[in-house]
Structure formats: structure tokens, C-alpha cells
Amino acid sequence: MFDRCLKAFCIKALAAVLSAVLIAPSMAESFPTRPITWVIPYPPGGNPDVIARYAAKGLSEKLGQPVLIDNRTGASGIVGTEYVAAAKPDGYTLVYASSSMMTVIPLINKGLSFSPRRAFVPIHGLGTYDMVLVTNAAKPFKDVASLVEYAKSNPKKLNYGSAGIGTTAHLASAYFEKLADIQMTHIPFRGAGQSVPSLLSNDIDLLFDYPAATQQLIESGKLRALATTGSTRVSSLPGVGTLQDAGYANVTFSPWDVILAPAGTPKEIRDRLAAAFREVLSSPEARSFFEERGAKPLAGLSDERLTEFIAAEAAKMQDLVDKAGITAE
Known part of the structure; x- marks a missing residue:
């Protein structure tokens, strides 16, 4: 009797495991089945908002679902980012994250309720920008x-x-x-x-x-x-020299931004989103759109390469913050 019960239990357990394995790919294949919310933690009209709205339009076309921009502002981007950190990790809530949010703000804001590099998983790079x-x-x-x-x-x-x-x-x-x-x-x-x-x-x-x-x-x-602030002149402002031209040798400053999802978002869904972003940002139209704004799209920067990129940039920014003496004032 006990053996029969144990056997039945094992069969059910195995069936559940196999079901989960088989269902996971189908969930990713069907994703998304409803609109995606992309939180921009800065006001409408600024560069983050303009770039994100352009990318969101292309992303919506690739995924077949609306990608809705939600501007949640305040505290240098902390308010909107914190909101997404607490969101359900199902791929339906994303956040735009600037290089400062990923590298500088955690260094100077000791009261931050979340760690950007632990509370989120990276989806894809967005762009890098001269100022x-x-x-x-x-x-x-x-x-x-x-x-x-x-x-x-x-x-x-x-x-x-x-x-x-x-x-x-x-x-x-x-x-x-x-x-x-x-x-x-x-x-x-x-x-x-x-x-x-x-x-x-x-x-x-x-x-x-x-x-x-x-x-x-x-x-x-x-x-x-x-x-x-770049190493070369911006194509849309050819008459404006760089800081290097002004006598500050080897000086560049080019911030970047990325798309994140809450930690725990299934890899299959992250990969689906990353593939869509990669397609959007790899197009000649995207390259032209970014170049007109003194920027370059980070097409193809995702998964482990993106994680390594963020870690390397964080180390550089730590050095810069220390040398510049930046504090939360």
C-alpha cells in the first residue's frame, strides 16, 4: 500500500516538474498578452523621455502589444525606480535607468531603500550620450x-x-x-x-x-x-569643440542608460524583451535618430555583457565621485 502511494506521489511530482519545464517556453512565446508599462522616472520632454518614447514605439511594433510610458518623477529618479523595484516580476513593468542611478546615486544616497544592481535584472542597453x-x-x-x-x-x-x-x-x-x-x-x-x-x-x-x-x-x-563632452565633436553641433579642444586633455564624459526589470523576472521573458529591443536599436533609423541627438544606440548589449558593463562603469564612477567630492548635499 505504502509503495503504491509513494509511486503515485512520485509520478505526480514528476508530472508537475515536466509541466513547468514545458510551460515555461510557451509562456515566453506568448508573452506579452497585454500592455507593458515602461516607467521613466523623469518628467516628459527631457532626453530620457524622448529616447524612451522612440524605443517604446518600436518595441510595441515588435511585440504586438502597446508599451505605455509612465513618467513617475521625483528624487533624482528614485521615486519611479523604487516603484518598479516593488512591481511583480512578470515582464509587464520595466524601468528606464540612467548611468547615475546605476552607479552614482547608490554611492551618495545611503538611505536608498533598494540596491539598483540587486533589485533589478538588466534587459538591454539603450544608448550612450555626449553632453x-x-x-x-x-x-x-x-x-x-x-x-x-x-x-x-x-x-x-x-x-x-x-x-x-x-x-x-x-x-x-x-x-x-x-x-x-x-x-x-x-x-x-x-x-x-x-x-x-x-x-x-x-x-x-x-x-x-x-x-x-x-x-x-x-x-x-x-x-x-x-x-x-565626448572624444569627438557631435555631428549635430559640428561647430562646437570638445572639452579636449578647450585644453582638458583626455577628458570625456558620456553617460548611458539601460532598461531593467524587477529581480525575479523569468529569463525566457527577459530574453524575449532583449531580442525585441535589439531589433529596434539595430535599425538604420534608430542609429540616425540617436546620432541626431549626439548619441549612439547600445544595440546588442544585454545579458552577461550588460551586467559586466554596468559593473565596470560602477567602478569608474566610484573613482570619479571620490575625486569630484560629490555628496548628497
């Missing part, structure tokens, strides 16, 4: 040298904006302060979309921002571009 240093055209600064000369003579008088403490604009500005041996005052906003209007109204003096967000204002003469 541009801009001032209001009414300001007297004609180049980097004149800006630095004024800042040296007037410590902390110049104000610079950013999308928040620990964001890429903050990091670029603090790094520039260290390089130029100057002192400025940081004015953090809730998102990059609020920084440019403040620059136009002279509430701040300068800003490191993305070319896509400032190009039209530069071309119209409202803003003046002093330098870009």
Missing part, C-alpha cells in the same frame, strides 16, 4: 576659458542646474568644477525639462545637457554652446 555645456547667450562667456576665468575670480557665484542630485548633469558639472579648479553653486530641479527654462530666464548661469534638448535654442541664438 553639451551651454549658457544663456546674453552671458559674457564666449568660450570655456572665459567661463573658467570668471568662476575663478568669483567663487560660488555661478549657478549650474541639473535634473537632481546625483544625476548626469550634476555629475558632469561637479567633474568640470574639479577639472577647472573652480567652485560653483548647484541648483537641482525635478527633471532636465525644468533646467533649460531656468537657463533661458537667467535663474541659472550654465548647464550640462543633451544636444537634443538644446540644439534648436543654440541654433536660434538663445543659448551659447561652449563645449561638448
Whole structure:
């Protein structure tokens, strides 16, 4: 009697295991069966929002389901990212993560309720970006040298904006302060979309921002571009030299961003999402879209390569944060 019961139990257990093994691929094949929410932890209109909306459109076409953008702002991107960290790990809630969120914010915000590298699993890279240093055209600064000369003579008088403490604009500005041996005052906003209007109204003096967000204002003469942060000039701003051209040898600063899902999301679903993102970002149209914004798509950067990339960048940013003396203020 006992042997028959044990045998029956073993058969049922084996059947359950086999069922799970067989069902898992079919779940991935049928995924998604409903809309996907992609949380952007920054306001509409900024570079993260523009890039994500472009990618979301292509992703929706590849997966056959709507990809809905949800702008959940606050605390330098922490609010929206924290929301996704607590979401169900089923592939239906994703989050845009900047390089600062993955590397800098965990270093300077000791009260963070989650670890970005433990609370999430990487899906795919999105892009890497050069930035541009801009001032209001009414300001007297004609180049980097004149800006630095004024800042040296007037410590902390110049104000610079950013999308928040620990964001890429903050990091670029603090790094520039260290390089130029100057002192400025940081004015953090809730998102990059609020920084440019403040620059136009002279509430701040300068800003490191993305070319896509400032190009039209530069071309119209409202803003003046002093330098870009990459190793070569930005194709959409060919007349603007780099920081290296301004005399800062071997200096580059190019932030990046990635797509994440909550930890525990099944690998089959992650692979399905990664394949779709890879297709979207590999297209000639995507390359053109990114290049127009001084960026390059990170097509094909996923799985272990993406994990290794983030770890290597985190190590570099640790060194940069230490040297620039960046704190949560």
C-alpha cells in the first residue's frame, strides 16, 4: 500500500516538474498578452523621455502589444525606480535607468531603500550620450576659458542646474568644477525639462545637457554652446569643440542608460524583451535618430555583457565621485 502511494506521489511530482519545464517556453512565446508599462522616472520632454518614447514605439511594433510610458518623477529618479523595484516580476513593468542611478546615486544616497544592481535584472542597453555645456547667450562667456576665468575670480557665484542630485548633469558639472579648479553653486530641479527654462530666464548661469534638448535654442541664438563632452565633436553641433579642444586633455564624459526589470523576472521573458529591443536599436533609423541627438544606440548589449558593463562603469564612477567630492548635499 505504502509503495503504491509513494509511486503515485512520485509520478505526480514528476508530472508537475515536466509541466513547468514545458510551460515555461510557451509562456515566453506568448508573452506579452497585454500592455507593458515602461516607467521613466523623469518628467516628459527631457532626453530620457524622448529616447524612451522612440524605443517604446518600436518595441510595441515588435511585440504586438502597446508599451505605455509612465513618467513617475521625483528624487533624482528614485521615486519611479523604487516603484518598479516593488512591481511583480512578470515582464509587464520595466524601468528606464540612467548611468547615475546605476552607479552614482547608490554611492551618495545611503538611505536608498533598494540596491539598483540587486533589485533589478538588466534587459538591454539603450544608448550612450555626449553632453553639451551651454549658457544663456546674453552671458559674457564666449568660450570655456572665459567661463573658467570668471568662476575663478568669483567663487560660488555661478549657478549650474541639473535634473537632481546625483544625476548626469550634476555629475558632469561637479567633474568640470574639479577639472577647472573652480567652485560653483548647484541648483537641482525635478527633471532636465525644468533646467533649460531656468537657463533661458537667467535663474541659472550654465548647464550640462543633451544636444537634443538644446540644439534648436543654440541654433536660434538663445543659448551659447561652449563645449561638448565626448572624444569627438557631435555631428549635430559640428561647430562646437570638445572639452579636449578647450585644453582638458583626455577628458570625456558620456553617460548611458539601460532598461531593467524587477529581480525575479523569468529569463525566457527577459530574453524575449532583449531580442525585441535589439531589433529596434539595430535599425538604420534608430542609429540616425540617436546620432541626431549626439548619441549612439547600445544595440546588442544585454545579458552577461550588460551586467559586466554596468559593473565596470560602477567602478569608474566610484573613482570619479571620490575625486569630484560629490555628496548628497
